[in-house]
Amino acid sequence: MTSLAKNYRRRKISFKRGKGSFLYSSKGKKYLDFVQGIAVNSLGHSNPNLNKVLAKQSKNLWHVSNAFEIPEAEKLARKLTKKTFADKVIFQNSGLEATEAAIKVAKRYFYSIGQPQKNRILCIKGSFHGRSLATIFASSAKKMIEGFGPKIDGFDHFKFGDHKSLRKAITKRTAAIMVETILGEGGIKVIPNWCLKELRKICNQKKILLILDEVQCGVGRTGKFFAFDYAKIKPDIVPIAKGIGGGYPIGAVLMSKKVASGIVPGSHGSTFAGNPLAMSVGIEVIKIILEEGFLENVNKQSNYLWNGLKNIETKYEGVTEIRGAGLLLGIQTKMNNEKMSNKLIQKKLLCVPAADNIIRIAPPLIVTKKEIDKALQIIDLTFKENL
Ligand code: PLP
Numbered sequence: 001m002t003s004l005a006k007n008y009r010r011r012k013i014s015f016k017r018g019k020g021s022f023l024y025s026s027k028g029k030k031y032l033d034f035v036q037g038i039a040v041n042s043l044g045h046s047n048p049n050l051n052k053v054l055a056k057q058s059k060n061l062w063h064v065s066n067a068f069e070i071p072e073a074e075k076l077a078r079k080l081t082k083k084t085f086a087d088k089v090i091f092q093n094s095g096l097e098a099t100e101a102a103i104k105v106a107k108r109y110f111y112s113i114g115q116p117q118k119n120r121i122l123c124i125k126g127s128f129h130g131r132s133l134a135t136i137f138a139s140s141a142k143k144m145i146e147g148f149g150p151k152i153d154g155f156d157h158f159k160f161g162d163h164k165s166l167r168k169a170i171t172k173r174t175a176a177i178m179v180e181t182i183l184g185e186g187g188i189k190v191i192p193n194w195c196l197k198e199l200r201k202i203c204n205q206k207k208i209l210l211i212l213d214e215v216q217c218g219v220g221r222t223g224k225f226f227a228f229d230y231a232k233i234k235p236d237i238v239p240i241a242k243g244i245g246g247g248y249p250i251g252a253v254l255m256s257k258k259v260a261s262g263i264v265p266g267s268h269g270s271t272f273a274g275n276p277l278a279m280s281v282g283i284e285v286i287k288i289i290l291e292e293g294f295l296e297n298v299n300k301q302s303n304y305l306w307n308g309l310k311n312i313e314t315k316y317e318g319v320t321e322i323r324g325a326g327l328l329l330g331i332q333t334k335m336n337n338e339k340m341s342n343k344l345i346q347k348k349l350l351c352v353p354a355a356d357n358i359i360r361i362a363p364p365l366i367v368t369k370k371e372i373d374k375a376l377q378i379i380d381l382t383f384k385e386n387l
Contacts, residue, residue, distance in 0.1 A: 011345070018045025021364055021371045023350065032375055034361040035350045039184070039216050039328060042243035042285060044364035049284055050246050057280040064276065066269060072279035079286050080254060083225060085234040088260035091274035092251030095215035096130025098239030099178075101253040103134060104268055105237055105260070106176040106209045107154075112262035118175045118208070122166070125157040126355070128185035129178070129213055138178065160189060167202070176209035176237070177202070181227040184216035187356030188323050188330030196231035209236040209259060215251075219243035220289045220365050222326030223299035230325075243365075246285040250278050289365070298365050301372060302326045305363070308376040315380070318387030323358075327365060330358035331379070335386055343386055349378040 015031075017024040021044055023033045033045070043050060057072075064070060077089040090105070092098045103121055110118035121138060129135040136144040137152040145151070156174070158166040160183065170177075177199060183189040191199075196212075203210040212235040217227040219240055224230060226238065236259050241251035251273070272278075288294060306322070309331065313319040321332040333340055337353040344351050344359070354360040363371070 013345075020044040020046075021367050029348065031345075031348045031350050032371060032378070033350045034363045034375055035352045036362055036364050037247060038242070038352060038360075039221055039362040040242045040245070041247045042219060042221070042365045043246045043288060044366050045247075047246060047366075049288060050248075050281055053280050053284045054248070054277070057277050060276075062275065062277045063272070065271070066274060070274055070276060070279065072276045072283065073274035076279045076282045076286065079283065079290075080252065083286075083290060084238075084254060085256065086238065086254035087257035088255050088263070090253045090255075090263070090268060091279070092239075092241070092253065092270055093249050093272050093278075094130075094251045095239065095241035096132050096135050096251075097270065097273070098215060098241050098251035098253050099129040099135050099138070099213055100132050101251075101268055102178065102211050102213070102237045102239040102255075103138070103176075105253060105255055105263060106178075106211060108267055109209065109259040109262035110175050112264075117173055120154055120156055120171070120173045120175060121211075122156045122158065122169055122174050122177045124160050124179050124183070124186075126160070126186055127180055127183055127213075129180070129215075160186070163195075163198070170202070170206055170208070174206070174208050176211050178211035178213060180213040180216065182217040182222070182325060182328060184328065184360070185354055187354045187358040188328060188360055189356070190227075190323065190325050193231035196228055196233055200231075200233040200235070203236075211235065211237040211239070214238050215241045217325070217328055219285075220295055220298055221328050221362070223295055223302055224326075225289070225295070227325060243289075244282055244285055245278065246281060248278055248281040250282050294365075298326060301367055301369065302329075304369055305329065305367075305372045305376070308372065309379070312376065312380050312383060316383045316387045319383065327363050327367065329361050330354060330356075331361070332356065332358050333383070333387060340382070340386065343382045344378060347378045347382055349375055349382075 014026045015023045016026045023031045123138045126141045129138045158169045238254045309322045318334040337357045
């Protein structure tokens with residue numbers, strides 16, 4: 001009998017060791033891990049550089065209050081602002097904290113310029129921005145909000161891909177449009193580049209802010225630092241998390257100078273966020289991801305994986321769609337995704353379901369051609385047996 005509450009349907013596998021793209025179960029079985037904490041371990045398991053940095057920092061200093069300067073946080077923020085659209089950063093500890101902070105930053109900006117009535121956030125119905133009370137109502141998916149009333153106000157919604165309903169939903173009270181550049185939990189639905197450009201244009205016309213949630217798809221996962229980089233646009237606010245910590249819990253909200261002007265001491269904070277231990281790991285992750293050739297290799301491997309999956313798609317009528325970008329991909333088949341995931345896991349390939357009957361795969365950014373070949377072989381064989 002477990003003492004853990006049942007907020008997850010956990011698989012009956014546990015792991016005692018991980019190395020790169022592989023996990024080793026407590027029963028001694030070796031799994032190819034194409035989940036990686038759901039796009040968290042960007043550099044795979046037990047990365048030697050991260051281990052070294054973590055061990056070194058742990059001997060010096062773990063935690064100090066944000067009431068003092070934290071040079072490690074300064075350094076990571078400087079690295080992020082130097083390489084991106086952002087001028088300012090607030091660190092957090094998780095994705096939901098980052099998205100919730102993004103919402104606060106948007107509201108606070110309009111308050112600070114004397115337009116406090118502009119305080120509503122327009123989101124895609126059924127998107128995923130986290131599990132706090134505010135972010136579940138940002139999604140408004142029935143299964144997420146059920147039992148958690150009263151409703152948290154301040155969110156309006158439009159349907160994915162429905163541009164008419166998006167334009168109609170913008171009112172004088174809208175402060176920002178917030179969308180995931182790639183809807184992860186929602187079933188690896190990629191917002192196309194032309195659409196992101198259009199979103200930017202609409203936000204400019206209406207003088208509202210664009211928040212792009214890159215918690216799952218950001219930090220190199222698509223082969224560029226941000227997924228929206230392909231559209232060559234600049235959002236106003238971007239929450240990130242997952243990949244930036246390489247397995248250590250870090251979140252961050254990145255923002256332009258303009259919107260950061262609304263943030264004053266006391267308007268937002270967190271006890272743990274930006275601590276030296278987390279920041280040291282984050283600095284190393286970003287250093288590695290931004291090293292010359294790293295993202296090019298992500299592109300190379302992801303093209304190889306994509307082509308392999310498309311090849312499998314042509315072989316089986318039961319494969320209905322392959323979608324996604326970079327190393328965040330979704331496979332849809334005629335079989336239930338939970339069942340198919342189980343079959344793949346039985347053959348030692350870890351994957352995780354997402355909405356819309358999607359089997360989601362998110363290998364580490366350091367995945368090799370040989371590991372991709374192994375994964376493709378398992379997928380091919382599993383589909384051959386079941387589709
Ligand atoms: N935003 C997006 C796009 C996500 O995919 C997730 C988590 O999967 C979150 C926010 C919430 O992140 P966390 O689970 O770290 O709170």
